[in-house]
Amino acid sequence: MAVQTVTKEDFESLLLDSFLENEPLEGTVVKGTVVAIEKDLAIIDVGLKTEGRIALKEFGQAGRDGTIKVGSVVEVYVDRVENAVGEAVLSREKARREESWVKLEEMYNANQRVEGIIFNQVKGGFTVDLEGAVAFLPRSQVDIRPIRDIGPLMNVPQPFQILKMDKRRGNIVVSRRAILEESRAEQRSEIVQQLEEGQVVDGVVKNITDYGAFVDLGGIDGLLHVTDIAWLRVNHPSEVLAIGETIKVQIVRINHESHRISLGMKQLLADPWEGIEAKYPVGAKFTGRVTNITDYGAFVELEPGIEGLIHV
Template sequence: MSEELNQVEVKSFEVGDKVTGQVTKVEEKQVLVDIQGSKLDGIIPISELSSLHIEKASDAVKEGDELELEVMKVEEEALILSKRKVDAGKAWESLEQKFQSGEVIETEVKDVVKGGLVVDLGVRGFVPASLVETYFVEDFSDYKGRTITFKIVELDKEKNRLILSHRAVVEQEKAKQKLSRLDAIQPGDIIEGTVQRLTDFGAFVDIGGIDGLVHISQLSHEHVNKPTDVVHEGQNVNVKVLSVDRDSERISLSIKETLPGPWSNISEKAPKGSVLTGTVKRLVSYGAFVEVFPGVEGLVHISQIAHKHIGTPHEVLKEGQEVSVKVLDANEAEQRLSLSIKELLEKEVEETYDYELPEESKGFQLGEMIGDKLKNLRK
């Protein structure tokens, strides 16, 4: 090309012009392109190939690629071009729309840096460590190269600032699952779940993306002092849905109601005539309630406490006392157990005189004896 033609060619371009070029050679720190409709050479410095730092030009393009470029500088023999600026211009417009709509973006993690992850969306996007997962991650090294979903949480074109969050996507999915799960769950359902955390008042159980509370009173048929006595975090349990409050997103659950009750098979555990050991739990005017199995109390009627007549059970028993009882009757359907203490006690011997009648007086009537005494007194 003559010098005059070259100058005319150069003058036909200005900084900021958009051109199309085809990659003819990829060097380590720059790329050469043929500019469509021009005889001028085009050069793309490595710093203008990508919004991210790259070590060599071949990391961004290859020979034969057709690129949209922007003129950065007009020299005598060539145009200095930028791929990065064109990509960024398109990207900001698209990203602004995605930011406004809350669209989820799927892209590859290009690099792991101090404090988070880096992605390339036409412009450099940064994911702070706190926004990667809903849980703490100590080492992010295996995230590089992984394709992950993100939402844009901050965008400022003027400051070239783009902040993304994978955590927001996870939380959004969990919220959707929670609403769907709430609609599906009905009182009375028996569901398998996992104990997530324990508190003084019960256990929170994950039943498929949503937590429900098993109150301490619903953990077992037996009295529970603290939840850790019967369940632990990570344990798989069956729970029964007691109630669902969709407005407050609260679910009440019960482990107790999925377990055999203490009265199950009571006729086998306490057959009629069997002798059991129990603890006096309550004393009432008409008898004593004795616990013979955890959660199973039977009644010893006042008439079955002692052979002798007593006015109140308090005369011979006290709460907390351990006693032996005999089963008189067991009724599982009505959850009733009739017990007796009396039948295990020897019958008290009836009171007798302190002296014995003379042998010769045996067989005589008491009246005859008294008559004889009176006769002797008259003499």
């Protein structure tokens, strides 16, 4: 049986290969074991010639539980195998960031929600911790309506929608508003499904404009047009309605695609024009009240809701 001779050069090469195979490469995430805790530092063994030190604060950020103890196995990022004092340079924060980026990219491509924690205020918005990766939340994307006090939203896990990701620049932009709008759209859809044309419901006047009033039907708004408020002439909705007033309305029309609802009040009253020919026959004489004067004539009210024109 032939015996293979190993030279000194071969032995050095094999030994070097062994070190390279077992030695974590710089810029990678590896598992390490906590071998000691000294004051505010954790001593981590990742299989190198020397251990590395990581500040305990890196294991607990933005309100998350970061308690560790001797013997805990943690994933860390190898920044450098050995620094000037012969220690491995490790980072838990960078490891969490690397882990998060892979997961977040998958969720972003699948258009899925992510969970994060608002933990700081910066110029133009806020910073959000997405399990290690730090994202920017523009102030306009916090809520559907501007909010004065964001305190109750700080340090609380909640869902966000990723609007943009750029790993090369390390930028992530998220939105809380998109989640709220999606939830509101779902609620609006459920409410619309329960409503029917011709149904009579109670609503609260939410806003008044020149062309009508918006009425809250319990989570969704309907438009009460000025021409559908009463049979008589209404110059402005504020003549009849007040914000905060509860009124009874009929659902005149529903657009299930746009979730737009048209409402009416006069539909709940008898139409004064029914049987008008018999009540006011042609050639008969009646007394009326002048309600409006124009260049081409005058409008005269015979009874509420019934007007005629005396041409100039």
